[in-house]
Each structure stands twice: as C-alpha cells, then as structure tokens.
Amino acid sequence: METTTNYEDLSKALTHDFKNAWEAMDEAETKMCFELSEKYKQFLNRGKTERESANEILRLASEVGYKPVEDFISGKEKLAPGAKVYAMNRDKSIILFVIGKKPLKEGLNVVGAHIDVPRIDLKPFPLYEDSDMAFFKTHYYGGIKKYQWTVIPLALHGVVFNKNNEKIEVVIGEDEDDPVLAITDLLPHLAKDQSGKTLAEGIDGETLNVLVGHKPIGDEKTKDKVKLHVLKILDEKYNIKEEDFLSAEFEIVPAGKAKDLGFDRSMISAYGHDDRVCSYTGLAAILELSDVNTTACAMFMDKEEVGSQGNTGSQSRYFENIVAELIALQEPNFSDLYLRRCISNTAVLSGDVGAAFDPNYAGAYEKRNSAHIGKGVQLVKYTGARGKGGCNDANAEFLGAVRKLFNDNDIVWQIGELGKVDQGGGGTIAYILANSNAEVVDCGVPVLSMHAPYEIVSKADVYMTYKAYKAFLNR
Secondary structure (H helix, E strand, O other), rough: OOOOOHHHHHHHHHHHOOHHHHHHHOOHHHHHHHHHHHHHHHHHHHOHHHHHHHHHHHHHHHHOOEEEEHHHOOOOOOOOOEEEEEEEOOOOOOEEEEEEOOOOEEEEEEEEEOOOOEEEEEEEEEEEEEEOOOEEEEEEEEOOOOOHOOOOEEEEEEEEEOOOOOOOEEEEEOOOOOOOEEEEOOOHHHHHHOOOOOOOHHHHHHHEEEEEEEEOOOOOOOHHHHHHHHHHHHHHHHHOHHHHHHHHEEEEEEEOOOOEEOOOOOHHHHOOOOHHHHHHHHHHHHHHOOOOOOOOEEEEEOOOOOOOOOOOOOOHHHHHHHHHHHHHHOOOOHHHHHHHHHHHHHHHHOOEEEEEEOHHHHOOOOOOOOOOOOEEEEEEOOOOOOOOEEOOOOOOOHHHHHHHHHHHOOOOOOOOOOOOOOOOOEEHHHHHHOOOOOEEEEEOOEEOOOOOEEEEEHHHHHHHHHHHHHHHHHH
C-alpha cells in the first residue's frame, strides 16, 4: 500500500532555522532580561577604561565573598571546594575562580573576555597651544574609524603618578556639570580635498588632536597663555604639573551614559560593548556560582584590541602562573606536568562579540552564515582573515558538546562568522589558550556598529549570553 509523505513534517524534522530570542522568552524571563540589562548599563557607566572595569569587577566580586589569591597562598584562607578567589594583575586585568570539587589538575571551565576597548590615548607629552587654542596630541588605540571620533562629546579618564609616585585618578566629562572635550573637523564648504579622499584617509591620525581650552591668562610676557591656563586648572583640581603627563595613562572616550535604544527599549547603545558585554555577562554568571564540580574561571583581560601582548594581556604567563599557584596549594608534590594536564583538560568559551548582520551594509556579509541581533548568543567556529589566517578553528567534537549544553538549558543560540570570506576578518583571544592545548570556541553577543564610539546590542542576546556562560561554567 502506497503511503503519503507529509513534507511539512519532513521539513520540520530535517531543516533548521535559528529562533528569535524574544519569542522564546516568557514574561518572567523577559523581565529578568530587562533587569540584567539595567545592571549591565551601570557596569558600563562605571567602567569606561580597563582599569575602571577591573576595579568594578573587583568591587562586585568582593561583595559576594571573593578573596585575593595572596590570602590563599599565605594560608590565611583555605583553598577548599567552593572557595572564591580573585587575582588582580596591575589593576588592568582580573581573573575569578570558584574552586570545584575535582582537583584543579583535571581542568577548568573558563569564560575568557577582554575589558580594553578601542579608544584614543594621549601621547606622553601631549599639551600644546596653536592659534590661541590648547590641544592634546593623541595616539589611537585599536581598530577605530578615525572620522567617527570627530565632533562628538569626549571625556578624559586616567591615572597619573606624580613626582612622589603618588597615584592620582582623573575623570573629566562624565558628570552633568563637567565640561567635555572634542576633536574638530573641517566644514563641508572647505572640504573639497578631504571629500576626495577615502574614509580611511579623510582624517589623519596626527590630526586627532583634542581641543581642551581657549581662554588665556597672563600678561604680554607670558608664553602660551591658553596652555598655561589649562595647566593652572589641572594643578588646582588635581595637583598635576606638565611633567606628570610623562608618568600617566590618559584615555579619551565618548562622554555620556549607556542608553536604551528603540521605542521598545529592546537594545542598548553604549561605548564599549566590545568587549564589556561579554565581560559583564561572564561576571554575572560566575558571581552566582558557589558549588561546582569543575573549577569555574572567568578571565577579564587587557590589550586584546592590540594583539593581547604585554604583561596584562592574554599572551602573558599571568593566567598560567596563577593556576600553577592554585594547583600547588592542592598538590604538595607539585609538578609542572599538573599545570600542563590542567590546561589540556580545560574547556574555554572565548567570550568576545561578533559582527551582527546589518541590512544597511548587506554587501559585506554572507547573510546565511551571519549572526543576527535578537537571535541569541553567537557561536563562531573560526575567526581569522582570508583563509582563516590567524584563527582558532574549534573542533567539531567541542562544538557538539557546547551545542547540546545550550539546547539542554533552553539557551537560544546561533552560528556566525565575521563577514564575507575575502571582505576582512578579525580575531579574539581564542587562539592563545588553544595554543596551550585547551578546547576553545568563540561565543558572545552579536554587535551592530562594532568599534564605533557607540555600539548597539540586543538585550535578548545579552541575556542569552549570560545564560550560556552560566550553564558552561556550571557544567
């Protein structure tokens, strides 16, 4: 007897469409999503530099019982299952651990993110006067489109160590009554030559000079009267002299707070989603853990936007050194083999943002394999550029395990890659731990307008990323 095939059922069984995260959440979860987003906006507002972010992470971790690793090394605290440990590296990166029931040498579950963001740094000797205006000379940090930084309100954040090596913290441009700073641009009436250049060439790096003053002080014998006025204000408010700029780290960032975007308040517009959105969701996840089988670890690293080099970046030995210290507390007869076994048995979600499909620039994307805002946390099997150069290409076995974990925990997720094959490319910290033989896959929030002064994310994706990280750290 001939049977009739139900092709609708067959299609449902064999094909796949990625879900809309908003439609997958009930009223209670939607409320939790919006509540998490409010906390995330506060995190963004309190941490606009890597130092500020690291210290905000420390503040939040300390509130729920995290103790410094030095207390465990000295014997003041006991490294027992459930112990909460933090390791702060030079106020620029921080690592959190929840110690599991299994020995550390059997591996960790890690979410690794970065807290540095594309920005504009001051040069070591920045202040000068020209045409009755005072400016700061700058050197941009990370992959920015320089033209996006002109004529927007800017703030100054940083630290100074004065001649007595005393630390002075500076924030100007964030309070309602603060002045802001700006980088000028050329009026269209005189921009014939500028308009003939490419976007990349329209604003030169050496012209990203920040306007900081215009009013002179002094008499006819005074040199650089406007510059002197700026120095007088900095001296009166912060006790900063011009020489102190030589031992300072000043960053120019967009002024203002994170804001809801859209009539439905479904998105967030803010500076620094890349990569503080993955940092915050990883932080929110690990702060809720206290009883795990495998040690959970959340890394918040510096220098990713410039290659992760340096002693506060992911390529430093700091993470391995701290893990070795913790293993030594558990294993009286410590061997370097224990550290190697630990890393080889470690599983990592490299928590970094991905490029969300933008229909306004559809030609740069391969739509079928691009992430879309509102469709949940994004898994990226590989990054790199043109032929996967410089990437970590996650193993199918590990991807399968993560996929099952997400499905089992009702996490809306999607797959994605960074644009068309020959369009460009990028990378994350994934390859660094993978080079040490850990299993790693990129996993994070899709972002619109990535690396712009103000980036855009969906609150639904933020929430699903938090759920994904929590399930992974607790597996």
